[in-house]
Amino acid sequence: MQVIVTVIGTDKVGIIAQVTTKLAELNVNILDVSQTIMQGAFTMMLLAKLPEGAEFGAVKGDLQALGQEIGVDIKIARQEIFDAMHKL
């Protein structure tokens, strides 16, 4: 299952490290990354692949908990919905 992970928050040291470390712990493979600072806000998007048999809800819960811990907003959604809206 491919997912889009978005991370938005105030820029500070170590956001990418902490998020990607957590994804590695969860055995989530990162396929593509984009990261910018927009008007001071840290914005990162990751295209990633969940391991076979992974439970979406558990991964989501773990990422949201990490987001709270480090003070950024982490969202995860299955990738198909973005294609559905924008691609013919």
Add this chain to the structure above:
Amino acid sequence: METNQIKETIQMIAEENLDIRTVTMGISLLDCVTGDIQKTAVNVYNKITTKAKQLVPVANAISSEYGIPIVNKRISVTPIAMLAGADPHPDFLPLAKAMDDAAKAVEVDLIGGFSATVQNGCTPADLALMAQIPAALAATDRVCASVNIGSTRSGLNMDAVKQMGQVVKNIAAIDPKLAMKLVIFCNAVEDNPFMAGAFWGVSEGDVAINTGVSGPGVVQRAIANQPEASFEVICETIKQTAFKVSRMGQFVGKVAAERLGVPFNIVDLSLAPTPAQGDSVAEILETLGLSHVGTPGTTAALALLNDAVKKGGIMAAERVGGLSGAFIPVSEDANMIKAAEAGHITLEKLEAMTAVCSVGLDMIAVPGETPATTISGMIADEAAIGMINNKTTAVRVIPVPGKDVGDAIEFGGLFGSAPIMAVNTGDASVFVNRGGHIPAPIHSFKN
């Protein structure tokens, strides 16, 4: 990875209130008919709780996995008047109770279909059901009722129009809030997923999924970004936005149907407001350049909005159905409430607006003293607009006992609050009491 598109989708959901307004499961109850209402009620409960058992869990899982809110999970069923079978004196209250119990068991918020379709005439069962609507709504929490009293092909059943004016008054006498669960239609559609007017028509299949999308905030923001644009550009912007919003409905409906193992039926391309800030259809009209909704120009603005939404949405979905248009309920739209409170919009202007949009005089509170015949007159006017213009129209008015213009009624939650609006004090009783049928208009004879 298309980061701009991802960002746009997330912004639409997080900031502009884009959501799937409803995933509605249509369930045919025709195979529940036994001729004995008590046995039929057991069958109704069993069929609904079996077919819809996974509806809410599946919708919640989709919402979590794809990050799109699904606000309402609902069920529509075969018009209950058709379940009387051979019973010559049907009592429909056990069926209302079975619907309510089933809705609670599967945790859907509303169930629609305590309904009758009487555009050509009333069977004894239809008459019994219509008379029992007040008691059924009072005895249940989640049941919604509707009656179709006319159509372009059939004309208007004025006897039913007369009776329904009294039914509305009878409901309000019990509790005016119950009146928001009754819709009186002309040209009702059989696959409408939106409440309170949803029922599952007899020409539909056994079970299917329908979705209703919503995104007034998304459309409003897109227009607000182009303050100087011409009408062509505005219409194009609305079409593109409606396309994206409708794709969500198509996608979610398809996934839900697959997981539930039932066919996916239709997407209803509607702009449905809520009282939340930034979720208002009236605000879209104001953003187009009107100082407030109700200003001259409002009907034209609504017409272009309604048409552009359909044009954009129709290519986004495999099958489009339901009501598909902008809703203009007064109590469920923050800017509509403001305009009504300030006297900027009147019943007459709302009636004009219903000629170009879906659906009708919706969620309008009127003085408690309003006679039943006046409410019947309002139903007849609205139905005439639908009949002549080949479109669905409806009336959902709420006479509030003991209250008059200047007062308000609070419905709570998504239903909002409504200021009591002034009603023309003329007398329609002689007209309404004539009885009989207004024949179908000449343009209905197409064969």
